[in-house]
Amino acid sequence: MPIVIEKLTYTYQSGSVNAFTALKDIDLTIKDGEFVGLIGHTGSGKSTLIQQLNGLMQPTSGRVIVDGYDMSDKKQRAKGRSLVGMVFQYPDYQLFDETVYKDISFGPRNMKLDNDEIDRRVREAMRLVGLDFDEFAEKSPFELSGGEKRRTALAGIIAMYPKYLVLDEPMAGLDPAGRRAVLEMIDGFRSQLGCAVVMVSHSMDDIARSAEKVVVLRDGRIFTCGTPQEIFSLADELYEMGLEPPFAARMASDLRRRGLLLPHGIYTNEALAAALAEYKGGRGNA
Amino acid sequence: MLSVRNVSFSYDNGSRALNDVSLDIDRGEFVCIVGHNGSGKSTLAKMFNGLLLPTEGSVTVDGMDTADDEKMLDIRRLVGIVFQNPDNQIVTTVVREDVAFGPENLGVPPDIMAVRVDEALKAVGMESYAESAPHMLSGGQKQRIAIAGMLAMEPQVLILDEATAMLDPMGRRDILNIVRELNKQKGITVVMITQYMEEAVGTDRMIVMNDGSIVMEGTPAKVFARGDELRAIGLDVPPAVELRELLKQMDVADCGDAMTLQELSASICRSLLKN
Amino acid sequence: MLKDITLGQYFPADSVVHRLDPRTKLVLLIMYIVAVFIVKDIWVFGLVLGFMLFMTAMSKVPLNYVLKAIKPMRLLLPLMFLLNLFMIRTGDTIVSWRFITITTGGVRQALFIVLRLIALVTGASLLTLTTTPVSLTEGLERLLSPLKIIKFPAHELAMMMTIALRFIPTLLEEADKIMKAQLARGADLESGNIFKRAKAMLPILIPLFVNSFRRAEELALAMESRCYHGGEGRTRLKVLKFGWRDLWAILIMAALIAAVVILQSNLDIDGYIIGLLRPLWTRSA
Structure with missing residues (x-):
């Protein structure tokens, strides 16, 4: 079952003088196993949109349905949220525990899995992000390099086995080799876990490589949506919008x-x- | 202007970040330093205004040694530095007052300071935000304020320590244009540290760092001609250079040392359309 | 969005009060507090509160904004009133029923305490409504700067306040992002007893602290790069200047204090009112 977004509108501080509509009339479907690239300049509403996908924010009007669970409903939201893994831009927002192992197991522990299953998943996640278990499991996440932190943060989400993996600018601030490594990891998650991927990025070169569908947001609306071929034929227009086709x-x-x-x-x-x-x-x- | 002589540097925990680096940067030059994360490029940046002092060797700015405590303020006035995180270099709650922070520290008289602050804001195109609160600005705008804060001290050198890394493409374009302009119009020496290879195109000289040492040095055209060596140390070439390499490999066209879209496009057309 | 929060409660307007030098306003507040504390008679509060109303009118700040300051004390005020009313037994007895005794002294003291609190809070509130946190900090620094002779860190204190004002919105925004990142990992912040909940906050507090330390380190580097070396030899972009209006404001405040002193020692209106009302309770008792 897919994620279905219907007529989604979201207004910040709705009803007050500062009311600001960040999303207007969004219709979008994210199919099982699909790779969707989400593009838009700062302030286009893309951060708001991905937070709707796992119910961190709820629509002002319209609906977000994750595998049949309505994310506006408090009880169904918990179930829907467990299907959607969310990786934020900076790993520093996420890492907190004493060791890499404990940090990665935070999500699975919240899912109330038994210890054997947690251990199995942490090892699997570390393998998928390319962190050697013996070397890193007992290290403090705060003494890692930038790239290793990012891998740990990713592993923390992967260990929850999300059906949909949402990544907010996963390559921001990385050097070229780091960017390539993250992209390869994401491909790895898809092929080995079969999860769908929604990736937000400024760099369309990164999205062009693997996305099956590209969504361009502009001023809170879907400006255009289609295959990479269709979208990137508008290269000049996208460039004028302040994007990087x-x-x-x-x-x-x-x-x-x-x-x-x-x-x-x-x-x-x-x-x-x-x-x-x-x-x-x-x-x-x- | 800047002179780095056999500099080595180790952090307190013993890790060696720079290894016998020597480098001269002339007045008015636009130099780009590239390297992967942890190659020592940011450590080097902090050497230029004495935030870090070499463990061995010496760094001099306009003849002044950064190890000389007496000269510290003079050096920092001459060498402005913009850091990566836009949020962590703005000190006060009003843009105009933040730009004045440097001159205030230098004891510039208020009437002269006001003129300098307004000029600095104009140079980065932020004059209409003079009374705004910094936390309401975008990342690119914050970095422009940070640059203005340096300009108000009337520096001769501007160091950008991965100042574009956290910006969106629009913010990055803005910062690059402003810095180019400052280099050309005001003759300010610019040292730009970056991991975006495209940003090196158009600079006078490129310095490539790896594991704390300089491994390549020369015009961008010369450095990017060695694409395989760059890739071997975790770097890349700009997309135009990559395409150029492909076309040469496939024997479609030899586009010389074209590095930008415009150059390459013109060159391809020359070789494919005319004959 | 969290970004939009305004700090303090500054009410932007163009008025004489807004334009006063922040130093003057701080001095005025101190003088006003002195005036409030030397008041001994209830009727004199009429004078003080009247002055307050006059200043509010001059500042163009709507009265209900000033009165909002009383809201947090909506429980404290009645409590203070009742405590004083029942506990203090001086002067004539008005009511005496079982263990409840109300005296003229009690009524007086109860009114007195409540009026004093209201006068103080509204006065301080008018200051923050008409002065931005930035200029308040600046005024404080300069007022305290003579104390540097006795090594009082006036500049450092003001710098800390400025940085705090600058970073509070940034940190709030960051806390919001961290909270969302952990919620997305299934963190449960709402259920359980107070200890469980406190423990559940760790995944948010730890990244927030770690990031704040890194911020502080980077900010220190940036400040050093911009030639910051303490308050010594520093000039300021904004020059504060005392004007005629500052002198007038201080003279008017001085006149208020004088009026309070002179009137209450010469006119015993409180005693007169009690005398007028005395037949009410002497007859019933």
Whole structure:
């Protein structure tokens, strides 16, 4: 069963003079196992939207249904929330316990699992994020490097075996190697745990790699939603909005403007290079 | 302007962050220092204004040794530094007063200070926020205020210690444009520490750090020509360079040392459309 | 959003009172407190509260904003009133029924305490309504700066207040984010007894503390980089200047104190009123 968002509107401090509508009329479905990329500039409402997904905030009007559980209902919310794992931007918001092991087991313990199951899950989660059990399990999370902290934070959510994994800017502040590593980890979770992924990112290059569906938010509304091919053909428009569309998409659009006839739907450097090779070959044959 | 001589540095816990680093930065230069997390680049940044002092070797600013306590204020006035977290460098509750914080510490007379503060705010395009509360601003705006806070001290060098790392693309573009402008118009020496390779494009010189040492140095064109070496130490090349490499490999086009979208696009068209 | 919280209770308006130098306002508050404490007769409170109303009118702050300050004392005030009413037995007895005795002295003392509290609280409230926390801090620093001679850390104190004001909204926002991150991991903050709940707060308090320490460290570096080296040789962007209106305000306040002193030692209106009312209870008793 999917996450279904129907006519979702959310207003901060609704009814007061400071009332501010952050989300307007959002309709969106997140299917089982799907990889959804969520894009929007600061203030577009994307943080608000992902907090609706696990009931940290409730709609002012409209509904959020997670696998049949209505997130506006207090009792159903607890059940729905346990299906949605949420990773916030900075691991520092999350890490608190004495050891990495205890910290990762916080979620599973809250789920009232038995000790053997908790131990099994913590080990599995650490393996999936690439933290060596013997080396890290007994370390304090506060003495880890930035990258290791992020892995620990991710493991803390993964150990809850979420059916939907929501990630808020998981690559912010990482160096290129760190970014690649996180992306590979996320692919790993999907293939090994079969969870759906909703990833918020400024960098569309990161989203372009794995997303099946891309949602662009603007001023609290869905500006556009579709496959990466469809979305990234709007590269120039997205760039003007203050976003960072994949380089290859902007490049392709610039080349077209200069008179090079390239097919649409190119958004990776590999695809662009291949298309240019074909163009050259085609012209050579002609 | 800045001179680093055989500097090594170890933290109290014994970990060695810098290893025999030597480096000179000339007046008016725009230098970019890249390296993965933990390569020592931020440690180096804190050497430039004496926040950290070398365990071995010396750092001098305009001839003044950072180890000389007497010169500390002069050095810090000359070398402004903007840090990564926008929230943790704004001290007061009103933008205008925060920009004045540096000049206040230097004992600048109030009437001169007011002029400098307003000019600094104008230079970063934040004059209309002079009376705002900093916590209501976006990350990019906060970093602009931080830069203005440095400009009000009339520095000759501006260090950006991963100042764009926590910003969104829009905020990043703004900061880069402002810094370029300051370098070109006011001749301020800029040292930019970053892990975004695209930001190095257009700078005068690139310095690549790995494990506390300088491993590559040269114009961005020269450094990015060594893409495989960069990738081997956890870095990357800008996307335009990556595409350029692919095109060369596949024998589609040789685009020389194009590093930006515009350059590469023009170059591809030259080789594919004309002949 | 938490971001929008306003600190203190500053009421923005353009008035004579708002424009007074913060130092003047602090001095005025001290003089006002002196005036309130030297009052001995109830009727003189009429004068003091009248002055309060006059200042409120001058400040353009709506009266109910000033009166809001009394709200937190809505339990304390009646309690104080009743305690004094029943406990104090001086002067004539008005009512005497079983163990309850009410005397003229009791009534007087009860009214006296309540009026004094109201006068004090509304006065302090008018100060914070018309002065931003920033200029209040500034005024405090400069008023206290002569005490630097006896090593009183006036500048350090003001710097700490400024930084606290700057970071409270940031920390509140952060606390909100941490709470959400832990709720998302199934943290239960609502059930259980008080000890259980206190323990359940640890996953929120620990990250908050750790982050605050890191913030403090980074802020210290940033301040050092901006040549901060204590209050010595520091100038300020904003120059505070005493004007004519500050002098006038202080003269008016001095006149109030003088009026209180002179009137209450020469006019015994309280005694006169009690004398007028005396037939009411002497007859019934």
